[in-house]
Amino acid sequence: MFAIINGKVFNGDIFLHGKCVVVKNNEILNIINEDELDERFPDIKKIDAENGYITPGFIDLQLNGCGGVLFNDSITRETLKIMNKTNLKYGCTSYLPTLITTGDKNIISAINLIESMDDKEEVGVLGLHIEGPYISVKKKGIHNADFIRELDADMTDVISKAGGEIVKIITIAPENTKGEYISVLSKSGIKVSLGHTNATYKEIEDKKIYGITLATHLFNGMSSFNHREPGAAGAVLDMDISAGIIVDGFHVDYAAIRLAHKVMRERLYLVTDAVSPVGTNMEYFYFEGNKVYYKDGKCFGEDGTLGGSALTMDVGVKNLVEKVGVSLEEAIRMATLYPAKAISVEDRYGKLQPGHIADIVILNKNIQVEKVFSKGKLI
Template structure:
C-alpha cells in the first residue's frame, strides 16, 4: 500500500482544528507528517477541510438494497460503497428482525466480508428478534421472540465477524443472557423496549453498554416514571440518535445532550434504509410497503421504518439544530461511536497509528472525497 502526503488542509483531528496542516499515511494508517517516506504521493489540498471518517453503527441498507433483502458479501459491498459517497468510512450493516435462517446467513456474510476486507465494513448490528412486542415498531411481529440458549451460542459465534452490536429488550432477554453476551465481547444495546427505569439499570449493570435510537421505540421519560429514556440519560451508557428532524424533535435532542451523564455519549446513527444514494420511490420490507415521502419512510399507518438520511446530512443537521457546533457534531459521528464500539484505539480520530479513514471537504462542508485505509474510495 503506497504512502500518501496531503498538504494545505485545515485539519480536525477529533479534538481540535489545525490550520495549514498536513496529513500523512503509510500502510493504511496515519503517520507523523515528518516521517513521510521518499516517493510518497503528494497532494496539495488547497485549503480543504480534513476530518475523521464517519462511523455509522446502524445501517439497514443503501444503494438500492437492504441487508435483510439478501444478506451476502455483495450486499455488504454495495451498502458500504453507497454510504462512502456521504462520508461514512466504517459501518455496521444492520439486520432487523427476520427468520432464524436469515440471521444465520447474515452472520456468515459478515464473517466472509471481514475475511475479504470489504472497505467500510466494521462488523454487524443484529437488531432483534429479541424485542418487546409492544415496542417492536416496524419489526415483523411474526418473528419477534424470546432469546433461547441456541440464540446465545449463535450470537457469541457471530462475534468473529468483527465488532458486533446486539439490540435486545429485557422483555425477551434475560439478565444472565446479557451478562454472557457482554462478557464474550458483544456490544449489547437496549432498544425496542417498554421496560421501566429500574429494569433498564439492572440490564446496564449486567453489561448492556448502549441504547438503540434514543427516544424511539422505548419507554419515555416521565417525572415519576423515568423509563428507558431516563435510564439512558441518568447512566453511563452511550446511545445512538437519529438526527433527521423526524425521529426526534430537535428540542428533545438538545435537552438530552445537556442532560446526558457520562462517561457514555450520545452518538449519531442514520438507521438508513436502501433509499440512500438512490431516487427509488416506495419499497417492500418483510412483505409490507414502505412509503418514501418528504424525507420520511413509513408504513401506511404512519409507523416509521428506518430513516432516509445519510451521515453527512446528519452531521449538518446536528450542527445546525442541536446548538452544539460543528466540532461536537463531527465527534458525534466519529469519536463517540468509535468509543461506544471500543475501537477508539484505531478509528474515530486522526492520529499516528490509527486507521487512515478520513474525508476531504470544502469549507462549506461539501464532501470532496472519502478515504478508507489511505485509499480513495469516492471522489465527488
C-alpha cells in the same frame, strides 16, 4: 504514500492549523508541520484540501441498507459492497450492516457471512448489528411482529460463539431477556444495546448490571420519559449508557437532541438507521413484509410508522451543527470518535493520528463532502 495539505486537520480532539496528514498504504503515518513536508518527504504526492476540513471517516453503527439494497433482503457480500460504495459518497467509511427482526436462519446466515470475510474492513464492515427479534411487540415500530420472540439458550450460544469480532452490537428489550443471557453475550465481547423496549426505569436498572452498555436510536422505539416513570429514555439519560440518535428532523425533534446532548455529551453518537432509498429514486420498498414509502426525505409505513430513514452521515453532521447547535468539532466526534468508542475500535478508527486506519474525509466550509479516502485510497 501521499500527503493531504492546505486544510484544517481535525485529529479527533481539535482542529490543527498549518499541519498536513501523511498517509502510507492504508494507515496514517504522521501529522507534521506543512513547512517540514518537502524536507522530510521529498517528492511526495500532495493532495490539496483547498482550505477545507480534514476529518476522520464517519462511522455508522446502524445501517439497514442504502443504494437500493437492504441487508435483510439479501445477506450477501455483494449487498455489503453496494452499501459501502453508497456510503462513501457521503463520507461514511465504516459501518455495521444492521439485520432487523427476522428468523433464526437469517441471523445465522448474517453471522456466517461476516465470519467468512477476512477482508470485511476493506468494504467498510466493522461487524454486525443484530437489531431484534428479541424486542417488545409494543415498541416494535416497523419490525414484523410475527418474528418477535424471546431470546433462548440456543441462539444465545450461537451468537455469543461468534463473539465481538463478528457481532459488534445486539439490540434487545431488557424486560423480555434473561439477565444470564445478557451476561453471556456481554462477556463474549458483544455490546448489548437496549432498544425497541417498553421497560420501566427499574427494569433497565435491574438488567443493566448484566452488561447493557448501549441504547439503540434514543427516544425512538422505547418507553418515554415521564416525571414519575422515567422509562427507557430516562434510564439512558441517567445511567452510564451510550446511545445512537437519528438526526434527520423526523425521528427526534432537534430540541430533544439538544437536551440529550447537554446531559450525555460523549455518550451520544450519530446514526442514520438508513434504508434502501438512500442514493436512489425509489418511491417504496418492502422491509420484512411491510411496505415502506419514501417521500420528501421520510420513510414511513402504510400506517404512518417511521420505517428507517434516508439520512446520510454527512447530512447528520450538518444538522447537528446547523439545527441542534453543537460545535463542528463535537458534531464530527459524534460521527467518528464516539461511535468508535461505543464498539471499542477507537485504537484504529475515529481519529487522525499515527497508526490509525487512513479513513479520511475532506469537507468544505459548507460541511459538504469534497473528497473521501478509504483505507488510504482516494475514492
